[in-house]
Amino acid sequence: MTQVDTAEAGQGSPADTRAAGTGAGAPTAGTGGTWRARVRRAIRNGFRPGPWKRGPVLTALALLLGLFMLLHAKIPNRTGGLGSLVETFLPWFGLFVPVLLAGALWRRSASAVAALLLPVMVWLNLFGGLLGDKSHPGSDLTVASHNVGANNPDPTGTARDLVASGADVLALEEITPQAQGAYEKELAKAYPYHTVQGTVGLWSKLPLSHTQPVDIKMDYGPLGDTKPVEIKLTYTRALRTTVTTGHGPLAVYVAHLGSVRVNPRAGFWTDSRDRGAQALGKAIAADRNERVVLLGDLNGTMDDRAFAGITSQLRSVQDAAGDGFGFSWPAKFPVARIDQILVRGVEPKSSWLLPATGSDHLPVAAGISW
Structure with a gap:
């Protein structure tokens, strides 16, 4: 109920x-x-935007890095030599890629990761060919070049190290009057033929002829030069000679172009070097010899536009037959290859660095063939 x-x-x-x-x-x-x-x-x-909207700053930086490397030739050189400065250290701009990639992964930004494809592809297009070993066994002639350093504390030991390299033709730059005798004495047995013009010289196991200095129009710039006074007074810093080989005459140039400097007034000052590069390019262009080798400290990398007059005629052995970048300066922590071997009319077979000496440069060597 x-x-x-x-x-x-x-x-x-x-x-x-x-x-x-x-x-x-x-x-x-x-x-x-x-x-x-x-x-x-x-x-x-x-x-919290989606992954394609995250990290707009990282995305912009990645795109700018790619365009910066892609269009490096458009960077003006009139303002403190900025274009040449960038091109001197251009390979190192690739280090920004892993830094930006770490930031993109931390922000979980898909757009930044995708944007990084541009600088990666540009860098690989510019320098990817240097990552592998392009050398080939066998060569007809071994050539070497070394800026022995005006302040080298052991020229005798440096000469002995260079003899041990087994090079057939050896170029030396920055030879001081005080050290010249030591080099001539230690190299005489291995190299019966040699010539010294100013601060550059060539030692050879094969006969030399038609030797003459080359005027590369030296100018020590707004801040003077830090080299000893005897180097300043000796304006001959390039030579041309003919090496007699079993395959015919080989024209060999040895050059030490002007130094470059970075200072607040002039920026990246390269005037002396650039004038020397132009003069050297004209001398090589006028050379009637089919086979030409250029050895020396050019105080610049072959990516620098200042050497267009030379690279349009000669091939870099490091680019053609080297293993890696072949950085030669400074010796303790090399960051740039400013010591060069370039050729015309012969085939680069290999290119390598020799062990460090008492100089602040590393010696460079190459095997060439007919």
């Missing part, structure tokens, strides 16, 4: 009560919490 009265009174069963509570004007106990959670998610998503 009590149960019937309750039903008749409209109380209903517990199930009926729950069903009735789902209607429009009767929110459940969890509705308020769900609504607040949705608001929090919306706010959170508003401040």
